Amino acid sequence: MIKNFLFSLAVTLALISCEQRECCINIDAFADISVIEKSTGKDLLNQSEPNHIDINKVMLEFSTAPKQKQSISSISISKPLFFQNNGKSTLRIFPTTFEPLGAEHTVTIYWTDTNTDKLKFELKHEKQNTYTDKIFLNDTQVWDRNKGYKTITIEK
Numbered sequence: 001m002i003k004n005f006l007f008s009l010a011v012t013l014a015l016i017s018c019e020q021r022e023c024c025i026n027i028d029a030f031a032d033i034s035v036i037e038k039s040t041g042k043d044l045l046n047q048s049e050p051n052h053i054d055i056n057k058v059m060l061e062f063s064t065a066p067k068q069k070q071s072i073s074s075i076s077i078s079k080p081l082f083f084q085n086n087g088k089s090t091l092r093i094f095p096t097t098f099e100p101l102g103a104e105h106t107v108t109i110y111w112t113d114t115n116t117d118k119l120k121f122e123l124k125h126e127k128q129n130t131y132t133d134k135i136f137l138n139d140t141q142v143w144d145r146n147k148g149y150k151t152i153t154i155e156k
Helices: 002-017
Strands: 026-028 031-036 059-062 081-085 088-093 104-110 116-126 129-137 140-144 151-155
Touching: 031 116, 129 151
Parallel strands: 026 129, 031 151
Antiparallel strands: 031 088, 059 104, 081 088, 104 116, 116 129, 129 140
16 A cells, blocks of 8 residues: 555656646748739739739848848748638738747838838747737738738738
8 A cells, every 4th residue: 555655656746847848839920911903802913814913023022131032932931822712812921931030020022123012020929939919011000919810901
């Protein structure tokens, strides 16, 4: 009886004294962008529409690498994704192409040489989690954590 008690006590103390390690890093930092024509509601990222934005010519400039425009196809890490979401053509933009992530990152989207939009990501870091707290489009807040999924529609 005493042996069972001592064994149980030893196992319990061993379990209590073990450090609990967090295994994973969770990063939730991106924005899904759709672009519509203001007057018609036409999906300007839909490559089959007339007068669409040519996704292959879109350039990105990250605040972590200023004055270094990168085409979407040349970005190797955190590559933007182009896909359909609820019937709309969508471009997923990440705030930077490398880690570690700071508290604030800006991505300038060059749709053409003269047509740009600026996304500013405010990120929060808690323990092993990094998440988007707020997103600004051209210095106007367009999303925060209370709005749910990070979808932003830009009107042109």
